[in-house]
Amino acid sequence: MTAGLLSAEGVVGLAVALGCGLLVGLERERRKGSGPHREAAGIRTFAVVALTGALAQVLDVTGLVVAGALLVAALTALAYARSRSRDPGLTTEIALFATYLIGVQAPGQPALAAACGVALAVLLAARDRLHRLATVLLSQQELHDGLLLAALVLIALPLLPAGPQPWAAGLDIRRLLVLLVLILGVQAAGHVALRAFGARGGLPLAGFLSGFVSSTATVATLGHRARAEPTLLGPLAAAASLSGTATWVLAGLICTASAPKAAPALLPMLLAGAVVPLAAAAWALRTPAAALPAQVLPSSARPLRPREALIVAALLAGVSAAVSLGQQAFGQAGVWSGVALAALGDAHAAVAALATLTGQARLDVPDLALGVLVAIGANTVMRVVVARLAGGTAYAVRVAAGLVPSLAVAGAVGAGLGPLAA
Helix, strand or coil: CHHHCCCHHHHHHHHHHHHHHHHHHHHHHHHHHHHHCCCCCCCCHHHHHHHHHHHHHHHHCCHHHHHHHHHHHHHHHHHHCCCCCCCCCCHHHHHHHHHHHHCCCHCCCCCHHHHHHHHHHHHHHHHHHHHHHHHHCCCHHHHHHHHHHHEEEEEEEHHCCCCCHHHHHHHHHHHHHHHHHHHHHHHHHHHHHHHHHHHHHHHHHHHHHHHHHHHHHHHHEEEEEEEEHHHHHHHHHHHHHHHHHHHHHHHHHHHHHCCCCCHHHHHHHHHHHHHHHHHHHHHHHCHHHHHCCCCCCCCCCCCCHHHHHHHHHHHHHHHHHHHHHHHHHCCCHHHHHHHHHHHHHHHHHHHHHHHHHHCCCCCCCCHHHHHHHHHHHHHHHHHHHHHHHHHHHHHHHHHHHHHHHHHHHHHHHHHHHHHCCC
């Protein structure tokens, strides 16, 4: 259809298709080689194939897109059959057909086609890095555990029904699996950080990032490792302390989003609570680097520890169930007792509920400040108990040295600024 070809959308689609073909073809041209063993397709071939796909779509002739696909497939098969390369592979041939499909897509969805073209070029250019990752950097155990985590996220979670299930005695199995996946993610983050930055830098970074998911789960996971590897006690305790920093930071973000007018009054208190664990982490990391093990990750190390994660998830789920029963028994008679009970499982859920009430003008700013302290205080007690059970006394003392003073300093700053006494 000539009108479609001359329209603005058609011109943009043709331009995007040509650009994608040139981009992918440029990468393939560098891999093409020279002489009698060179690949058949280079920069010109890829550009023409992408433009052909776009023209087939724009002309809107019945069967033209399919005919073009069959032609490209036939020519690709012929080029592969005539290849004299000792290791021909199929990458160039499949990339050529994908480029045709990107050209077909370009007139209707130019932005998506451009993204696909760039992604294809990046994937082709990263060949050496990907081969090194698959054959050298990634161990068999890491590959196995990565597939396990992917299966839980992409297969198990979508199939499980949400809400309490009668066949599971009223338990919300989907929520339990979500919690299990989050804890496994904490373990994976710690493993990757150790691989990338070592014990001194990697573990604290992993602890801080994991604290945004669940500080309690982070403390428990790190505690199990502290019990198994006492030489890493300092970095592990620092990581647990920094998960407490993440708790205060996330509480501030929640209050800013749900009660923006009240957030400035709470900011000094929240900053004080976030800064203290940083000092505790520095104290926990005072161990000289030479005293830390040179090999923090043996070749047999597992990124994921499903049994440990399942135990922690079951513990947190049990606490949540007890909180729910306690709230049903006490009703709304005690706001702070309800907040404290809820915060035993998750401080941020309680903070979010209080901030929402404040944003709706149903709760005063001083009450919100007090509620945040009650929630994080109750959760701090829970984290110290979990630290003792999971990692032993030495680990729990170091964790408490970061979490308890932060709560005390935040309370003192809040009282001094007036929101608690207002």
